[in-house]
Amino acid sequence: MSFELPSSTSLYRESQEALPLSPRKENRHWPWLGFACARTTQHRFSLSPPISILDRKQGCMNNPLLIWMIYLFAQPYDISAQGFYFSDFEDYQTKAAKAVNSYRHPVEEFEIQFIDGDDIDCELAKAYGINQANLESYFSAVDELDEDEKKTVILAVGECGYDIESVLGDIGGVDMDIYYVSSMRELAEQFVEEGLFGETPERLQYYLDFDAIARDLSVDYTETVIAGETLIYRCA
Numbered sequence: 375m376s377f378e379l380p381s382s383t384s385l386y387r388e389s390q391e392a393l394p395l396s397p398r399k400e401n402r403h404w405p406w407l408g409f410a411c412a413r414t415t416q417h418r419f420s421l422s423p424p425i426s427i428l429d430r431k432q433g434c435m436n437n438p439l440l441i442w443m444i445y446l447f448a449q450p451y452d453i454s455a456q457g458f459y460f461s462d463f464e465d466y467q468t469k470a471a472k473a474v475n476s477y478r479h480p481v482e483e484f485e486i487q488f489i490d491g492d493d494i495d496c497e498l499a500k501a502y503g504i505n506q507a508n509l510e511s512y513f514s515a516v517d518e519l520d521e522d523e524k525k526t527v528i529l530a531v532g533e534c535g536y537d538i539e540s541v542l543g544d545i546g547g548v549d550m551d552i553y554y555v556s557s558m559r560e561l562a563e564q565f566v567e568e569g570l571f572g573e574t575p576e577r578l579q580y581y582l583d584f585d586a587i588a589r590d591l592s593v594d595y596t597e598t599v600i601a602g603e604t605l606i607y608r609c610a
Contacts, residue, residue, distance in 0.1 A: 444491035444516060446504075448473075448484035455481045459489065463513045493601035498524050501531045502538060515542065525600050526552065533596070534609035549610035551595075556604045558588035558597060565591075 448466065449457045454476035460466040473481040484506060488499040495516050502512050519527065523545050530536040530548045541548055555561045562584045566574055574582070595608045 444495055445489045447487040447489050449487055450475070450481045451483045451485065452481055457484070463510045466509060494521055494524050494528075497528050497600055501528045508538070511538075511542070519545075525605065526550070528600055529598070529605075529607050533598070533607065551608040551610075553595075553606045554603075555606055558592050558595065558606065559584050561595065561606050562587035562591055
């Protein structure tokens with residue numbers, strides 16, 4: 375028996391028809407800047423979130439059209455206005471232009487919150503300090519950068535003090551070392567193997583104190599986790 379998964383459009387429409395206006399308590403959220411990763415924010419009188427969020431437990435995430443969709447939420451600073459979900463910059467512009475408060479006055483200022491999507495894009499939103507002014511640039515970066523480039527942007531801006539626009543203008547020119555290893559000791563072993571501390575006969579490597587080397591490396595190198603992956607980096 376063949377089975378055809380419903381499209382993301384039909385699932386989203388059905389979810390909106392089935393669920394009334396109600397505050398949501400399960401949206402992902404970081405305490406700073408409205409970033410979405412820990413499902414604690416309650417939106418004021420917001421539409422229920424898209425089906426890709428609601429139906430994870432029902433298996434709808436098997437639909438590849440839903441897995442990589444990004445959903446953000448525009449929360450008005452005007453407490454009498456209703457926010458809205460959006461998934462791209464054009465969607466945001468269309469809905470923001472129609473947003474009004476309870477007095478039918480236009481709403482112009484929103485807090486932008488990352489609600490659902492790939493973890494790496496959530497981290498990228500944090501590095502951006504995502505807001506109305508840089509939304510278009512953020513969506514372009516999500517679409518155009520590969521995963522390694524996104525990690526470079528996240529580290530360069532979030533940890534090494536680079537300006538986001540200067541990094542995006544020349545990612546290859548960022549003066550920073552990134553190592554895809556799981557611990558400082560593993561980095562020490564890699565450096566010894568590559569001969570960065572001088573030529574060491576293989577028979578003598580068994581006598582080296584890699585933990586001590588790792589402690590020395592930690593002065594200049596930093597271990598971090600991005601989207602569930604451990605990395606070690608050094609800012610120039």
